Amino acid sequence: MKVIYKTDILVIGGGGAGLRAAIAACEKAYETGNKVKVLLTVKGKLGSCGTTALAYSDRMAFHVTLPTTEPKGEDNWKYHAKDIYEIGGLVSDYDLAEILAKNSADAYFYLDNLGVPFVKENGIPVQFVTDGSIYARACFTGPDTAVQIEKALIRRLSNIKEIEVLEDVMISDLIVIDNKVCGAVGFRGAQNVIILAKAVVLATGGAGSIYKNNVFPPRMTGDGYAMALRAGAQLVNMEFIQIGLSSPKTKLACSGSIMRCVPRFVNEKGEEFLINYPITYNDVFEKGATWPISYEHKTCLIDIAVFREIARGGKVFLDFTQNPEGFEFEHLREDLKQRYYSEIKNLTNKRSTPYERLCEINPQTVEWFLKRGIDLRNQMLEIGPSIQHFQGGVKIREKANTTVEGLYACGECAGGQHGANRPGGNALLDTQVFGKIAGESSFEFALNTSIDEESAILVANRLFESYKSYVAADGIDLEKAISELNSVMDLYASVVRYQDGLQKALIKIEELKTRKVKPVEYEYLLELKSMLLCAEAVVKSCILRDESRGPHLMFENYSGLWPKPRDERYNVYHVCRLNKDTNQIEVFPMQPVKPKA
Numbered sequence: 001m002k003v004i005y006k007t008d009i010l011v012i013g014g015g016g017a018g019l020r021a022a023i024a025a026c027e028k029a030y031e032t033g034n035k036v037k038v039l040l041t042v043k044g045k046l047g048s049c050g051t052t053a054l055a056y057s058d059r060m061a062f063h064v065t066l067p068t069t070e071p072k073g074e075d076n077w078k079y080h081a082k083d084i085y086e087i088g089g090l091v092s093d094y095d096l097a098e099i100l101a102k103n104s105a106d107a108y109f110y111l112d113n114l115g116v117p118f119v120k121e122n123g124i125p126v127q128f129v130t131d132g133s134i135y136a137r138a139c140f141t142g143p144d145t146a147v148q149i150e151k152a153l154i155r156r157l158s159n160i161k162e163i164e165v166l167e168d169v170m171i172s173d174l175i176v177i178d179n180k181v182c183g184a185v186g187f188r189g190a191q192n193v194i195i196l197a198k199a200v201v202l203a204t205g206g207a208g209s210i211y212k213n214n215v216f217p218p219r220m221t222g223d224g225y226a227m228a229l230r231a232g233a234q235l236v237n238m239e240f241i242q243i244g245l246s247s248p249k250t251k252l253a254c255s256g257s258i259m260r261c262v263p264r265f266v267n268e269k270g271e272e273f274l275i276n277y278p279i280t281y282n283d284v285f286e287k288g289a290t291w292p293i294s295y296e297h298k299t300c301l302i303d304i305a306v307f308r309e310i311a312r313g314g315k316v317f318l319d320f321t322q323n324p325e326g327f328e329f330e331h332l333r334e335d336l337k338q339r340y341y342s343e344i345k346n347l348t349n350k351r352s353t354p355y356e357r358l359c360e361i362n363p364q365t366v367e368w369f370l371k372r373g374i375d376l377r378n379q380m381l382e383i384g385p386s387i388q389h390f391q392g393g394v395k396i397r398e399k400a401n402t403t404v405e406g407l408y409a410c411g412e413c414a415g416g417q418h419g420a421n422r423p424g425g426n427a428l429l430d431t432q433v434f435g436k437i438a439g440e441s442s443f444e445f446a447l448n449t450s451i452d453e454e455s456a457i458l459v460a461n462r463l464f465e466s467y468k469s470y471v472a473a474d475g476i477d478l479e480k481a482i483s484e485l486n487s488v489m490d491l492y493a494s495v496v497r498y499q500d501g502l503q504k505a506l507i508k509i510e511e512l513k514t515r516k517v518k519p520v521e522y523e524y525l526l527e528l529k530s531m532l533l534c535a536e537a538v539v540k541s542c543i544l545r546d547e548s549r550g551p552h553l554m555f556e557n558y559s560g561l562w563p564k565p566r567d568e569r570y571n572v573y574h575v576c577r578l579n580k581d582t583n584q585i586e587v588f589p590m591q592p593v594k595p596k597a
Contacts, residue, residue, distance in 0.1 A: 017411025061425025088419020237392025420550025
């Protein structure tokens with residue numbers, strides 16, 4: 001059964017970026033006295049799927065420069081932009097960093113007006129220092145900042161009659177004619193869905209599902225990245241994927257206070273294995289502010305140690321019941337003790353164990369785990385390196401525009417605004433700043449264009465027909481294909497990367513690309529195709545960057561202790577495009593937009 005929808009703007013994705021884009025398009029129409037029709041599609045149920053709706057961390061940050069943010073001044077946002085670019089390793093577009101920083105205050109106040117319960121003291125937002133910044137810019141509501149933002153945006157969206165929400169639909173491809181987007185196709189149960197649209201916003205999030213170990217919700221298969229490539233757009237910075245120590249059971253990022261209470265790292269035998277590495281207790285404390293793995297921080301050795309312990313076939317746990325061997329709180333460096341004192345929320349003067357220290361600096365996290373059946377007083381917490389955020393994505397410019405006319409991208413789906421590293425909380429900020437820009441830009445484009453509906457439907461029908469060639473009775477089982485992909489990505493393209501391993505991963509990806517799949521619902525089959533294309537982009541980008549930078553740690557071989565050094569010859573970003581004749585991704589270096597002299 002085939003169903004056709006018609007709209008001015010199609011927004012694909014119902015997370016923070018997609019919601020903001022849909023709302024912004026309509027608000028721009030109101031401001032200019034125009035009318036617009038927006039269709040927002042979601043894979044699952046709005047508000048209960050996607051990253052923004054389900055993300056938690058110990059104290060989730062929304063990184064913003066406010067008038068009250070230090071250093072104070074009219075143009076204090078410039079320090080923020082400088083941080084984004086320099087901490088990003090000089091491999092992002094500086095003008096996009098400026099846009100993020102300059103518009104951060106407006107993004108905050110918009111959400112504040114919608115009722116997001118940011119923590120305040122005497123009416124002033126409380127801000128703390130997070131990884132990637134020397135200034136306190138991180139606003140928060142608690143562990144659930146992203147969830148609160150999602151709820152507020154859904155409340156706002158529910159009052160806009162021009163936005164129609166289509167749930168339980170998987171968008172598989174864009175309709176493109178002469179490098180201009182005309183809509184999209186997808187599946188909704190047994191229905192073949194055709195959506196005719198004058199402009200399209202990709203807000204599909206990252207591709208966490210190409211790895212087994214990730215903190216993403218289910219079915220984050222990189223559909224937006226893959227659709228963009230097949231449509232003729234480019235990806236950028238796909239080798240830069242933030243990886244951090246997380247709880248597999250709860251998918252909570254074990255950052256901040258979870259590390260600053262200095263727990264024991266033990267394997268299944270109860271052995272403290274960090275003693276085999278040049279790691280100190282001060283490093284464990286500092287891991288709280290350098291949570292995503294980064295070559296620029298010595299604490300990356302902790303991630304490497306945990307990765308290798310798990311790769312041997314074991315498990316790793318955090319033990320909060322007793323101190324690491326030989327450690328007492330007084331052994332911490334004086335500056336770290338002062339940092340600890342500044343974070344005390346529940347003064348107990350009991351800090352002889354990691355559990356007591358965590359109760360003192362972040363009792364919310366202790367309670368959060370307890371509600372999920374984990375009592376840190378007497379239970380160890382299993383952890384492992386997990387994929388957390390894709391720094392790169394669909395290459396955009398100032399208006400969130402891509403190289404395809406009428407196609408925009410925002411949030412984690414977009415790339416170019418972040419570099420190798422990212423100030424903590426900038427990802428949430430990004431959803432709101434470029435979500436708004438994408439919505440307004442798509443409205444302006446749709447207002448002044450039209451599409452050939454008959455031709456668009458012909459292209460859509462050809463796309464549906466082409467999917468049949470992916471299926472065969474003797475094909476590979478879908479779950480087996482995903483498992484094989486996950487295995488090589490976890491082993492060769494996560495924490496420890498080296499050329500031989502990456503080549504092995506690429507061989508497996510190429511093999512899976514050529515295999516047909518046993519009959520299965522098309523939406524799941526096409527998710528696999530998206531995953532394979534994303535994995536190819538990641539691995540080929542990794543191969544081209546033969547240095548270490550940010551979360552990309554390149555080793556001479558698997559057993560090497562320390563990654564290769566950063567190399568200034570690689571002060572470029574890597575751009576991916578799809579060669580449609582060969583169905584191969586091509587990766588090439590390009591100079592980012594630099595600060596004006």
